[in-house]
Amino acid sequence: MHRIGKDRDHSRFKCVRALFATIRAQNDPEARGRRLLREWLSSRQREQFDADRCFDVIGGDTGARYRIHYGTSANIRNGP
Known part of the structure; x- marks a missing residue:
């Protein structure tokens, strides 16, 4: 029983770590710059940027x- 609880805690820890890594990646300066750029582009420019x-x-x-x-x-x- 003790081992199951430990495995569950380890799994939760891995999930939380992955979540924070994702959030960090989405908020690095380059990601924020891309979001700002996309806000200023027209819908046609956004489509073009996404494709090409x-x-x-x-x-x-x-x-x-x-x-x-x-x-x-x-x-x-x-x-x-």
Whole structure:
């Protein structure tokens, strides 16, 4: 009987640890940045971002079309 209780406690501990790891991963700076980006994208841009990890924008002053790719550098290209 004592062994069963110990196994149950160990299983609960593993579940709680996995839960905290998931929460931590969802709240790291990159995950928060992606959530913020998605909040500002239009529904079409969100669909494009989800499918291709990039989205298109049109410059307000120039009307030029740009494609923004997911990444930290050299991630903006003229035209699609």
